[in-house]
Structures are given as C-alpha cells and as structure tokens.
Amino acid sequence: MNETDPKIIANQASQAYQEGDFEQAARLFAQAASAYQTAEQPLDAAEMRNNQSVAHLQNDDAQAALTAVLGTAAIFAAAGDTRRQGLAAGNEASALEALNRLEEAAACYQTSGDLLETVEEDQMRASVMQSLAWILVRRGKLLEGLYAMNSGLRGLKKPTLKQKILRTLLKLRTW
DSSP states (O other), X not given: OOTTOHHHHHHHHHHHHHTTOHHHHHHHHHHHHHHHHHXXXXXXXXXXXXXXXXXXXXXXXXHHHHHHHTTHHHHHHHTTOHHHHHHHHHHHHHHHHHTTOHHHHXXXXXXXXXXXXXXXXXXXXXXXXXXXXXXXXXXXXXXXXXXXXXXXXXXXXXXXXXXXXXXXXXXXOOO
8 A cells, every 4th residue: 555545544634634634634645535536436536525625624624625526526426325426415505505505505405304304324314314404594594494494303213312402392383
C-alpha cells in the first residue's frame, strides 16, 4: 500500500473529520474519491464524494457540498444500492437547504425518505422527514409539515424518548 491507496486516504479523511478539520477532511475525501475512480470502483468513489459533501457542509461551504454530491444518487441507483441512494439524496437535500433552495431540497428530502423507507432505515428516514417537515413549516405549509413529521415518526421501531414524546403529541393533534 502507498499514499495513493484509496483506503489509506479515506482513513486519513475520516481521522481529519473526527478531529474537526473539515476542510482537510473534504480535501482528503476528494482525493480518495479520485483514487477509487482510478481503481474503477465507482461506488466507493461515490461514497467518498458523499463524505466530502458532508465535510463541506460542516465547513459551511454549501456550494462545494452540492457540487461534490451531485450525481452520486444516480450511481447508487444504477447499482441497485437503494440505501446509499437514499443517503445521497438526503445529502443533496442538505446542501440545497443550506443554499436556501428550499423547494429543490424538499423534493430531495422526500425522495430520500421514500428510498430509506423501502430499505427499512427508520431512524435515518425519521431524520430526513424531520428536515422536510421544517422546510414545509418555514414555507407556511404547517399541515404538510406536521404530516411529514408524523410520517417519519410512524415507522420507527425503536424510537428515542424525544421521538416518543413527539409522536404522542402528534397523535393529540386537533386538525
């Protein structure tokens, strides 16, 4: 193994991320993505681009985050990897939301939630649907936001205490 080994670079990127050096992490995730692409491992390359996107978001660079993640959901879809397709759609939504492109973000969050539901990723789906709910509420669509929140919480197999309370409150609704 050497400095161009994508696994080594990915580990260095993860270490930088854990240490809070998001700029360095994003740079290293980009290098790992390139190395995986060179090694003809497109799924691993797409995963690194998703990690790069998250690091850019942590570093308050939403445009770079969006640029990194664009197209990765399609790569996962072509491979039949619904879980990572859903996560990629969620990452794209987060970048769009940070850019205040709320309508596009809402559509991506909905896609992400639908995909995550099919692979029974209930905690991730609940988080995605919560993000969608807040966008809808901010856009003045209170009922749609409450419905999205309820939809995300409804499928939870092991809800946290906070999620249990929120689910109970939503059951008490008067709408």
